[in-house]
Amino acid sequence: MIFGVPLQALLGQLLLGLINGAFYAMLSLGLALIFGLLNIINFTHGALYMAGAFAAWLVLTYLGIGYWGALLLAPLAVGLFGMLLERFLLSRLYKLDHLYGLLLTFGLALVIEGGFRQLYGVSGMPYPVPKELQGGWNLGVMYLPIYRGWVVVVSASVCLGTWLLVEKTKLGSYLRAATENRALVQAFGINVPMMVTLTFGFGVALAALAGVLAAPIYSVNPLMGSNLIIVVFAVVVIGGMGSMGGAIITSFALGLVEGLTKLLYPEAASTIIFLVMAVLLLVKPAGLFGKER
Amino acid sequence: NHKVKIGVLTDMSGPYSDLAGQGSVMAAQMAIEDFGGKVNGWPVELVSADHQSKADIASAIARKWYENEEVDAIADLVTTAAARAVREVAKEKGKVDLDSGPGSLPLTNDWCSATGFHWTYDNYATAGGTATAVIKQGGTSWFFLTADYAFGHDLQAQAERVVKANGGSVLGSVRHPFPSSDFSSFLLQAQSSGAKIIGLANAGNDTINAIKQANEFGITKNGQSIAGLLVFITDVHSLGLETAKGMLLTTGFYWDFDEGTRAFAKRFGARMNGKMPTMVQAGVYSSVSHYLKAVQQANTTEGIRVADKMREIPINDFFAKNGKIRADGRMVHDMYLAEVKAPAESKGPWDYYKILRTIPGDEAFRPLSESTCPLVKK
Amino acid sequence: MAVAADYIVETRDLTKEFKGFTAVSGVSLRVRRHSIHALIGPNGAGKTTCFNLLTKFLVPTSGRIFFNQRDITHAQPAAVARLGMVRSFQISAVFSHLSVLENVRVALQRRRGGYFHFWRSDRILDQLNDQVMDLLQSVGMTGDVHRLAGELSYGRKRALEIATTLALDPEMLLLDEPMAGMSSEDVLLIAALIRRISANRTILMVEHNLNVVAELSDRISVLKQGRILAEGTYQEVSNNPEVVEAYMGSPDD
Amino acid sequence: MTEAPVLLKIDDLHAHYGESHVLHGLSFDIPQGEVVTLLGRNGVGKTTTLRCIMGMVGQRRGSILFAGKQLIQMASHQIARLGLAYCPEERGIFSSLNVAENLLLPPVVQAGGLSLQEILSLFPRLQERAGSQGTKLSGGEQQMLAIARILRTGARLLLLDEPTEGLAPVIVQQIGEIIAGLRDRGFTVLLVEQNFRFAQRLADRHYVVEHGRVVDMIRKDQLSVSAEKLRSYLGV
Amino acid sequence: MGGLWGKRERLAMLLLLLLALVAPFLVYPVFLMKGLCFALFASAFNLLLGYSGLLSFGHAMFFGFAAYVTAHMGKVWGVNPEWAILGGVVTAAALGLLTGWLAIRRTGIYFAMVTLAFAQMMYFVAIQAPFTHGEDGIQGVPRGRLFGFIDLGESLTLYYFVLLVFVASLWFLNRVVQSPFGQVLKAIRDNEQRAISLGYAVNRFKLLAFVLSAAFSGLAGSMKCQVFQLASLADVHWHSSGEVVLMTLLGGIGSLMGPAVGAFLVVSIENYFAEAGAWVTIIQGGIFVFCVLLFRAGIIGTLSQWLKGLYSGVGKA
Ligand SMILES: Nc1ncnc2c1ncn2[C@@H]1O[C@H](COP(=O)(O)OP(=O)(O)OP(=O)(O)O)[C@@H](O)[C@H]1O
Ligand SMILES: Nc1ncnc2c1ncn2[C@@H]1O[C@H](COP(=O)(O)OP(=O)(O)OP(=O)(O)O)[C@@H](O)[C@H]1O
Ligand SMILES: [Mg+2]
Numbered sequence A: 001m002i003f004g005v006p007l008q009a010l011l012g013q014l015l016l017g018l019i020n021g022a023f024y025a026m027l028s029l030g031l032a033l034i035f036g037l038l039n040i041i042n043f044t045h046g047a048l049y050m051a052g053a054f055a056a057w058l059v060l061t062y063l064g065i066g067y068w069g070a071l072l073l074a075p076l077a078v079g080l081f082g083m084l085l086e087r088f089l090l091s092r093l094y095k096l097d098h099l100y101g102l103l104l105t106f107g108l109a110l111v112i113e114g115g116f117r118q119l120y121g122v123s124g125m126p127y128p129v130p131k132e133l134q135g136g137w138n139l140g141v142m143y144l145p146i147y148r149g150w151v152v153v154v155s156a157s158v159c160l161g162t163w164l165l166v167e168k169t170k171l172g173s174y175l176r177a178a179t180e181n182r183a184l185v186q187a188f189g190i191n192v193p194m195m196v197t198l199t200f201g202f203g204v205a206l207a208a209l210a211g212v213l214a215a216p217i218y219s220v221n222p223l224m225g226s227n228l229i230i231v232v233f234a235v236v237v238i239g240g241m242g243s244m245g246g247a248i249i250t251s252f253a254l255g256l257v258e259g260l261t262k263l264l265y266p267e268a269a270s271t272i273i274f275l276v277m278a279v280l281l282l283v284k285p286a287g288l289f290g291k292e293r
Numbered sequence B: 001n002h003k004v005k006i007g008v009l010t011d012m013s014g015p016y017s018d019l020a021g022q023g024s025v026m027a028a029q030m031a032i033e034d035f036g037g038k039v040n041g042w043p044v045e046l047v048s049a050d051h052q053s054k055a056d057i058a059s060a061i062a063r064k065w066y067e068n069e070e071v072d073a074i075a076d077l078v079t080t081a082a083a084r085a086v087r088e089v090a091k092e093k094g095k096v097d098l099d100s101g102p103g104s105l106p107l108t109n110d111w112c113s114a115t116g117f118h119w120t121y122d123n124y125a126t127a128g129g130t131a132t133a134v135i136k137q138g139g140t141s142w143f144f145l146t147a148d149y150a151f152g153h154d155l156q157a158q159a160e161r162v163v164k165a166n167g168g169s170v171l172g173s174v175r176h177p178f179p180s181s182d183f184s185s186f187l188l189q190a191q192s193s194g195a196k197i198i199g200l201a202n203a204g205n206d207t208i209n210a211i212k213q214a215n216e217f218g219i220t221k222n223g224q225s226i227a228g229l230l231v232f233i234t235d236v237h238s239l240g241l242e243t244a245k246g247m248l249l250t251t252g253f254y255w256d257f258d259e260g261t262r263a264f265a266k267r268f269g270a271r272m273n274g275k276m277p278t279m280v281q282a283g284v285y286s287s288v289s290h291y292l293k294a295v296q297q298a299n300t301t302e303g304i305r306v307a308d309k310m311r312e313i314p315i316n317d318f319f320a321k322n323g324k325i326r327a328d329g330r331m332v333h334d335m336y337l338a339e340v341k342a343p344a345e346s347k348g349p350w351d352y353y354k355i356l357r358t359i360p361g362d363e364a365f366r367p368l369s370e371s372t373c374p375l376v377k378k
Numbered sequence C: 001m002a003v004a005a006d007y008i009v010e011t012r013d014l015t016k017e018f019k020g021f022t023a024v025s026g027v028s029l030r031v032r033r034h035s036i037h038a039l040i041g042p043n044g045a046g047k048t049t050c051f052n053l054l055t056k057f058l059v060p061t062s063g064r065i066f067f068n069q070r071d072i073t074h075a076q077p078a079a080v081a082r083l084g085m086v087r088s089f090q091i092s093a094v095f096s097h098l099s100v101l102e103n104v105r106v107a108l109q110r111r112r113g114g115y116f117h118f119w120r121s122d123r124i125l126d127q128l129n130d131q132v133m134d135l136l137q138s139v140g141m142t143g144d145v146h147r148l149a150g151e152l153s154y155g156r157k158r159a160l161e162i163a164t165t166l167a168l169d170p171e172m173l174l175l176d177e178p179m180a181g182m183s184s185e186d187v188l189l190i191a192a193l194i195r196r197i198s199a200n201r202t203i204l205m206v207e208h209n210l211n212v213v214a215e216l217s218d219r220i221s222v223l224k225q226g227r228i229l230a231e232g233t234y235q236e237v238s239n240n241p242e243v244v245e246a247y248m249g250s251p252d253d
Numbered sequence D: 001m002t003e004a005p006v007l008l009k010i011d012d013l014h015a016h017y018g019e020s021h022v023l024h025g026l027s028f029d030i031p032q033g034e035v036v037t038l039l040g041r042n043g044v045g046k047t048t049t050l051r052c053i054m055g056m057v058g059q060r061r062g063s064i065l066f067a068g069k070q071l072i073q074m075a076s077h078q079i080a081r082l083g084l085a086y087c088p089e090e091r092g093i094f095s096s097l098n099v100a101e102n103l104l105l106p107p108v109v110q111a112g113g114l115s116l117q118e119i120l121s122l123f124p125r126l127q128e129r130a131g132s133q134g135t136k137l138s139g140g141e142q143q144m145l146a147i148a149r150i151l152r153t154g155a156r157l158l159l160l161d162e163p164t165e166g167l168a169p170v171i172v173q174q175i176g177e178i179i180a181g182l183r184d185r186g187f188t189v190l191l192v193e194q195n196f197r198f199a200q201r202l203a204d205r206h207y208v209v210e211h212g213r214v215v216d217m218i219r220k221d222q223l224s225v226s227a228e229k230l231r232s233y234l235g236v
Numbered sequence E: 001m002g003g004l005w006g007k008r009e010r011l012a013m014l015l016l017l018l019l020a021l022v023a024p025f026l027v028y029p030v031f032l033m034k035g036l037c038f039a040l041f042a043s044a045f046n047l048l049l050g051y052s053g054l055l056s057f058g059h060a061m062f063f064g065f066a067a068y069v070t071a072h073m074g075k076v077w078g079v080n081p082e083w084a085i086l087g088g089v090v091t092a093a094a095l096g097l098l099t100g101w102l103a104i105r106r107t108g109i110y111f112a113m114v115t116l117a118f119a120q121m122m123y124f125v126a127i128q129a130p131f132t133h134g135e136d137g138i139q140g141v142p143r144g145r146l147f148g149f150i151d152l153g154e155s156l157t158l159y160y161f162v163l164l165v166f167v168a169s170l171w172f173l174n175r176v177v178q179s180p181f182g183q184v185l186k187a188i189r190d191n192e193q194r195a196i197s198l199g200y201a202v203n204r205f206k207l208l209a210f211v212l213s214a215a216f217s218g219l220a221g222s223m224k225c226q227v228f229q230l231a232s233l234a235d236v237h238w239h240s241s242g243e244v245v246l247m248t249l250l251g252g253i254g255s256l257m258g259p260a261v262g263a264f265l266v267v268s269i270e271n272y273f274a275e276a277g278a279w280v281t282i283i284q285g286g287i288f289v290f291c292v293l294l295f296r297a298g299i300i301g302t303l304s305q306w307l308k309g310l311y312s313g314v315g316k317a
């Protein structure tokens, strides 16, 4: 017994927390990447996560392409869309205060969500768990649906891959440097606009991938991403801006903390992250893994 | 300069826009058309607006309509906070409000008014109706997943009342933040409580996600059952029958109940891309036509006098048989206990419910004697 | 703790470590009142760090700092400035969205007081404009009064920085490479200015322009790898072979 | 003295910042393999000229020919890829990168640059501080880093904006030797300098800039006869 | 620049004021009052963002809690509106002092996130505390009699009261910006290190600005409660914090009228497009996108740049 809770139940809850952390990780990674790049909170992130889930549903319903195809197609399509957004809209704002990017992405999020809502209503669409991943394992502490296990595996590997890409190649340096002084980085011979577009597309594709993963678990619904952004961004900040590893680790850790809260004081489950953030930022000014400038 | 103007104030962009929203506007419009578009020679106009489920926006629009745009009655008013805000304004202005969307009991109790009506359902009826039926089938021990806001608390309280009155037991409950998307943790707690029934005291997407995930975690396969205390047909549509089959619920209307409902649903569907009306939307039709009838008979649009007339005449349409409005503003009509069909039983889209029982109005709704509405003479 | 009154600043065993790297180690420095004292040394010797320690922008790892016989080891940076020890920055620090005039005026305002008065009009600040013009004249910037500081060329920013620092009329002035990036003409102007204002002030400056150092300073401390390597007049220091090797290099022409 | 072929030819260059017109038809040539300086008072437009060459000033017109290619419409990353590198006067060290990352940031655009080994032996200080955050370096160390990082890229034309600023005299001497060495290896250098004594010893020719125009050109061998003229231009 | 307004600006202000005086006879007054409340909110927010460079993402807590306190005092304690409003303002200022004291230690995005975190905690309090009545909010707050004898139940009377409060507050906020204090604030925003080296204890300036901004946001919340007779969760939700950021950006950061214009634009969209039903949010989003792309420095900022261009063009000719 810990906190008056049987150990069994506690373990089960922690496991669930970890699974939620996997979602946070996919979303926060993309968001962190984009924030690191453009210094704006990409408010379309939640909407594009939703768009990813919808893309999966659409290709299933209209083209008969199932989950596995969607896993590839949806991020590709949404990533491409993101690249268009960046090229034709966001890129016009780089000379202005970063805040205007916030206004733009917020407006876009409203339009995208509104559009899907007009077309498909708000109750959501059912999306089946792929046959290969149906069923579950009895772990003793709990019954774990295979699909949730799969989500953790995908998320962990995507996170690792992204982390390696950004931290272990020069891409990371270019991105960080370009945030500070675009003009100079470009004067070193790096095609910054192209790099920004591609990175933006990649970050958005990660959101869409998370959307596809979420589709069988949650209902595919135009509002599914609307409140997500603020929590996920909090995760990014707690991890430390500019630290991909930080975002990943924090995602999983906060998933656990949240899971524990759901058990002990469920009403506060959606507030706990902010409590953690306030306390942490007052103690560690640049988040867990961020560097102070 | 005489005319009758009706406003439909509803959620058009938020979580309740499918169960009310544009469909409610359509229902109101059909009611007006069916009335011939005129009452005693006065043209009937319709306006509509989105309150985004926010009390302040609802209040602002209601005020503008009543004060400035000669709106005589406002219908739908889904979500309690919005209904409450409009109720305050309507009371002050002596104008009519026809609540079809919200479910909270105080609308006909502490907040009741002479010109305010609660039409389609309330938590007492849906939660109570479902809980009674579930208990009768042997679901005696309960665990609640409750959305942590007044509406959720109220749903839980209504169900608990019935459970306890029928000798059942409540093994626990968990209040989850509203809205939530992941319920696995709460479901696990419900599972380990060992309760036979998991009561969902929430609505809309919360309910949908909870049911979906209960399925995913094999909870329903392991002998526990889910009881949704407020489920709309749009929720079932979104869940799919595979997930929702066998669930019991209480509703104020089902489109495939009899000739009248089918006729209405067919016309409605033709204009709404084949969607079938929810109980809220059907209720909007019913409340608006009843209002128009009262205006016709009272020969005025003056709030109090129309309201009195509304109480006087019984309601008889496809929605309600011999419905009547009580002093506290409650429109009493029969409710239905339904079970969600299995996929094999369903003949096509929207063929979702088996009606198990008609719950007579006086049993379904809280007795007038228990009302705390000051208008009720005791 | 007797500190001779003719020293305005004194440090005792001042040490600063950054994560295992010692930038300043055991520096005991004394600056005589009303003198021009130069701090020179190779790049990365710890000169700017010393400035940061003196003005409390950094907290020393160990050692103590006295200003006018007062222990300021634990004071706040703004408080140190108010006590009369003000610094300029090596890498230009101007208020780039304020005009040149406002830049200097903000400094004057600090002396004038009333800067918390949020209910009064800033027109009362116009009284300060004459003083501002005098200061700008002294650094040769009267032509740029109403330009935004951010639009100035690099050298002009440096000049503005000096004017702003002077505006506080501090008892003790710390100048970090005041002439860097200035054209030769301005170097002469600023050198003359420093000479002029040093009459009743103390100046501690870091400068790599040896002509200026030779010309202006009464006393020189040479820093190397965080330690004081030598101290004395320009003559003494420039004849010290260690200093020549570490800093000055082979004398040119 | 036979003229080397012209590597960079600037003709009638104009530049604006918003509404202010900064360069007014500036023209000059840089022969291949020479060290050329731009001299002038503060604010005359020297830095702006370098930024124009690199394509970093939004509003520019005129002609900038580099090895026969017109640069005026090119994006700055394309310009850099042709073999030009720029060391800005405010140094432009990135605070989110450490010293080593800063050093390795500019991609190598051509073969023939200095190797990392060579660079670190020239500036041992950078090796010692390799793990430190870039902007935590001392002013002079940052200056060294800014110069060092473009030496790696192999660019044939180096644009150095006040490279000796903030450096100790020994290091200044060393930089002088490096630049001379680069010239010997066939590099071309455009230098903006306030330290005339430094420039004097290195440069093959000096252009004097006033109000956004080149007003005079003085060859190395004419310096002694032009001393008076220079004094009037620069106050040296 | 500077505190002196040109003749043209003064004339424009005078015209605006005149317009405001006759507006309730042309436009529905409650709509105008809502606009004024949000205009005040955005202006108060702009004091912080536009002049101290601090982006708060938690201003809803001041707005919302002031509304709750005003509602509670007016409804439950039955005090006169002036006291209820004062109560709201004092609450907001106190909350501002407390949260600001902690938050100003951080800058940039970290500041934004700390304020957001506090606001989310206050949101939690608003959900859980009994006196706020959860998602129903405090409804049916009496408008009451100002000073005991001016009946605010009259929409027109209330309108002029709100207008008076708004104009006075805007004047005051503008004064703060163009005061010796405001000058230092701008300097700190530009270069904090330099301001410290000049001897300014920058945290006190930031804190004072934060508290002033909080207090006036509170005033806006209290006035809104007075107008709509309710205080609800929506006011404390992070959407409100976000909305005020959007309003300010839309109108133009750091200009006197910008935030007010932005606020009126957003409120008008909500009001006039409410009947477009589900399209409201799409239209709203579209307008945001359109405005950012067209008016790149906010509506007022861009307009004044155009005008300047026109004048200087004329001047040169
Ligand atoms: N905040 C810091 N963190 C880590 N190292 C630092 C920090 N500040 C300075 N240093 C290191 O301390 C050493 C001394 O730096 P300082 O700026 O005092 O040198 P300096 O004598 O002023 O040199 P210069 O003449 O080049 O300006 C340098 O090696 C620098 O990298
Ligand atoms: N971003 C800018 N906006 C407006 N004007 C600018 C900007 N940058 C430079 N200027 C102006 O352009 C002119 C030329 O500046 P530039 O930096 O090229 O001068 P410089 O010759 O390099 O001077 P210095 O020797 O001081 O570095 C100056 O008058 C300067 O004020
Ligand atoms: Mg230094």
Ligand SMILES: [Mg+2]
Residues within 6 Å of the ligand: C153, C154, C155, D046, D047, D048, D089, D161
């Ligand atoms: Mg320059």
